[in-house]
Amino acid sequence: MATPTTFPVHRTQIAGIPISHLAETFGTPTYFYDSEKIAERVNDLKKFDVIRFAQKANSNIAILDFVRRQGVLVDAVSVGEIHRAVSAGYQLNGTPSPIVYTADIFDRDALDFLRKNPVHCNAGSPEMITQLGEIRPNAEITLRINPGFGHGHSQKTNTGGDSSKHGIWHEQLPECINRAAAAKVKISGLHMHIGSGTDFEHLSMVCASMKSTALSIGPSITTISAGGGLPTPYRESDKMIDIDRYFEIWDATRKELETAFHHPICLEIEPGRYLSAESGYLLSEIRAVKKMGDKLYYLVDAGFNNLARPIMYGSYHPISISHRAANDSNVTPTVEAIVGGPLCESGDIFTQEEGGFVCSRELPAAKVGDFLIIECAGAYGFVMSSNYNSKPFAAEVLLHEQTPYPIRERQTNEDLIRGEKIPSF
Template sequence: MNYSIPKDIFVKAAKEYGTPLWIYNRETIEERVKETKVFDVVRYAQKACSNLSVLALMKRLGVVVDAVSAGEIVRALKAGYKGGIEKGKAPEIVYTADIFDADALELVKQHKIPVNIGSPDMIEQLAAAGIRTDLTLRVNPGFGHGHSSKVNTGGDLSKHGVWHEQIKECVKLAQKHGMWISGLHMHIGSGSDFEHLAKVCDSMCDAARALGSHLKTISAGGGLPISYKEEEKGNRIDMQLYFELWDKARKRIEQSIGHSVSLEVEPGRYLVAESGYLVSEIRAIKKQADNTFYLVNAGFTDLVRPSFYGSYHGISIIACDDRELNESENVIVAGPLCESGDVFTQEEGGFVVTRNLPKAQVGDLLILHDAGAYGASMSSNYNSRRYAAEAMYSKGELKLIRERQSFEQMLQNDKVIDF
């Protein structure tokens, strides 16, 4: 397996900060951002990895953000992004969700954050809270796509977005309350299938017709894929082609409404997945009948994608001593949780599979690759396991960007009440 970070850094980092540990390579993030800059505006879907240092890096790289919760608005503000809209510029933060909770509504009001509406009720709720803000509509075009049914965000079984036949109703509702819908957004799942994408672009053109001349921006959403398997690493998405498909749709829209329209993209995974490694340590190796298990000290409380989606992550071993790792064996890699689904080598549906890995020893490091997106940000405290530390690597230097959670922090809101 290839590493974008020198191997000895993993060993040093594990010694210095302990494991499990997330390491992100800053240069990889910078490269991915550069590639996506063919679009007018790159809006980072921070849910992929919302560490403040990652957000601050995005800001320095000229990337704006979306926020899907009150907490993500707070993170964006803390990282230096501002609410409101400066004339001629894309808003730095956009709240994109299908509901408001009380905290989100309050923060939207306080910081004048534009909202990407996912349910018509949100318009009424903005008006009831006395908020007049810029609106865009997240449209569900009636169909979806994605690498798993859990990330398919379009169609009549999806909870996301405003149904495509309700756009005009939303426009009227917004106008009734003194607001304008000036943008359209479609995020309908993660994957790259250009035929499918062309269908999405056509739907955007149809939706734009319903909005008419008020339209100022269209957003292609996220969903730009990466290859998780080593043998598919050469098949990178054709970013130019991806852009051109959307650009054609944009030009068609511009022709029909008679003025220019800004084209946004909203990637999460693409910008951070390949930058990230989850470094764990093998704590036990055991045989169950014919199967060999490598049991590591990271579990689905750290990286949930294999358990949740059956997702594949590349796995490599770094010896804890000077041993050459010449031999290999088929093993199952599992975590420490008291939960049988806590297995990193599994496919969708929970089918446990083996992986051919170097013959390892207890104490060796086991690295999960391409773990920068939907890794740390989807971690949990289940089994009362603490959030792992996060570190960023750049040009020979490694810096901690999040301390490992302490037991005190984990317990600080619990109360012992004698009933």
């Protein structure tokens, strides 16, 4: 059932722990993740045979370890992500594959690694079939198909259609079948991910395409993956997706294939955002409250070096305020404020729309020293961090059963120059 979401603009605690305590202990900017929310989202998806976390959304090894303990498998888009998964306790292979490598190319690093390590591969380009056959004869492979259309919450997260580089173009399927036969590679699965923020209208088209593609390949198919793309609420007007309906549509497709092939088909789902977005809070401190003409700015100590979604996609994140002084009331008047960061870049604004249009937000009146929390920041948050302006990466903390566990130290200025060298001319 779709349930309404509420995002308070005042907050005194995160996952039951006072913000003043968190800020004092860990400093700002810091990412906090509420493990209970992740577990709740995993639980929503339990009807699928395999939940495979698209770790690109949040690849801290503590998060991977946590989802692994919940029975979730993992997707990796690079050797670095495989390394993370293994460090978090995932085995390299097994049935179903604990780790799947999904990419549009094998870079040299990946080929080298996969030659020696039997991680299952999900190919996004026809060449990968031939290349896998060369390093691993008799391998099984999954094909990521681009069905010719896509959908996303922004043009940059649309991963289908001819303006996307992702996946194998649906019309190239006969070529792929020939390549697989020549390379002695068995096509054992199909995968479709047409973008983030999928809706039901597109879903029935994806399922129809999945069915016809699987039937063209035949009974070697034992797995189908629904990909990721499940939306999560970022605004109060956003509703939770109806997971039961989503599952039923995929389950019907799976059953049709089981009838056609006379064997079980494993149904996977591969969410990133859905599992981790709502768990994440980026805690920052307001360091300036200033007026520019008629406009009021809250400038905080987190910037797009910490959370790039607003500058990249014009993404909206809920924002709340936590007053530092204990006697500051939680019913302070609201003001229209623009929230910006510390970077020497005019796009360093958290309240902006796609295209870079700066907008203001109705927020509680706040002072320097108060805390500002950017919410729903657990997916595509920390993982997109940069050291722009030589700002160290933020710390990360997992909140589990009312206890904060540090899961990443804040970078130091020494970390920033590690690996750099001044040549001796």
